[in-house]
Amino acid sequence: MSLLDFEVVRLKTPLLPRLVPALTFDAFGWCESDWLDWRRDESFEVTSASTGENPAGMAFVFLRECPYLPRELARLHVGALARPSEWALAPYGIDTATDELYRYLERPRDVLCLAAKNLDALVWGLHDWCHFHNHGPFESPAWTEAQCDASALVWLWLNRALLNVGEPVWNERCRQFLEVARERFVREGLTLDESLYDPERLRSLSRTLEQPPLF
Numbered sequence: 001m002s003l004l005d006f007e008v009v010r011l012k013t014p015l016l017p018r019l020v021p022a023l024t025f026d027a028f029g030w031c032e033s034d035w036l037d038w039r040r041d042e043s044f045e046v047t048s049a050s051t052g053e054n055p056a057g058m059a060f061v062f063l064r065e066c067p068y069l070p071r072e073l074a075r076l077h078v079g080a081l082a083r084p085s086e087w088a089l090a091p092y093g094i095d096t097a098t099d100e101l102y103r104y105l106e107r108p109r110d111v112l113c114l115a116a117k118n119l120d121a122l123v124w125g126l127h128d129w130c131h132f133h134n135h136g137p138f139e140s141p142a143w144t145e146a147q148c149d150a151s152a153l154v155w156l157w158l159n160r161a162l163l164n165v166g167e168p169v170w171n172e173r174c175r176q177f178l179e180v181a182r183e184r185f186v187r188e189g190l191t192l193d194e195s196l197y198d199p200e201r202l203r204s205l206s207r208t209l210e211q212p213p214l215f
């Protein structure tokens with residue numbers, strides 16, 4: 001019996017091909033993502049909707065000191081998913097982490113793990129995980145966000161058995177993310193390629209990533 005109130009689950013997060021215009025990223029896939037350690041507890045639930053608001057119950061907990069990133073006590077955000085003395089990336093520090101991890105060429109999983117209490121928290125954590133591995137000028141946020149959304153949704157699908165997320169729940173999450181994306185593209189006066197959020201297209205992409213290596 002563990003003394004901790006949470007368990008750590010390793011999620012598959014393989015690099016997706018770039019789906020959005022090349023100019024969105026100056027260093028797409030500078031660090032190839034492969035997995036993410038996720039802390040969960042028994043209260044994990046999959047009904048919390050994704051509306052584009054900051055998720056409750058989510059934090060990237062530091063695995064070691066990272067003095068160039070802003071931090072707050074992890075327990076403030078995720079309660080018992082962190083030890084009392086642990087620090088987490090400050091919620092306002094996602095963009096800073098995207099810039100600085102790239103600047104220091106620091107592999108995100110060497111520094112951070114994700115604590116997430118519900119599906120909304122988890123899927124936005126996956127979205128941010130994509131940011132951390134793909135540096136860009138951020139001149140066209142809507143397209144950058146779309147690549148991160150697609151990655152998060154594909155990673156959710158790849159790990160659905162571990163998460164106990166069925167196809168209807170996953171389809172609904174794709175629809176919720178599409179709604180958020182529509183607003184971003186309208187704000188920037190751009191035209192969204194809605195096929196980026198098409199469940200069949202994303203599932204098909206997932207299958208290509210699930211292929212075992214040839215050698």
Ligand SMILES: [Zn+2]
Pocket residue numbers: 127128131145148
């Ligand atoms: Zn984002």
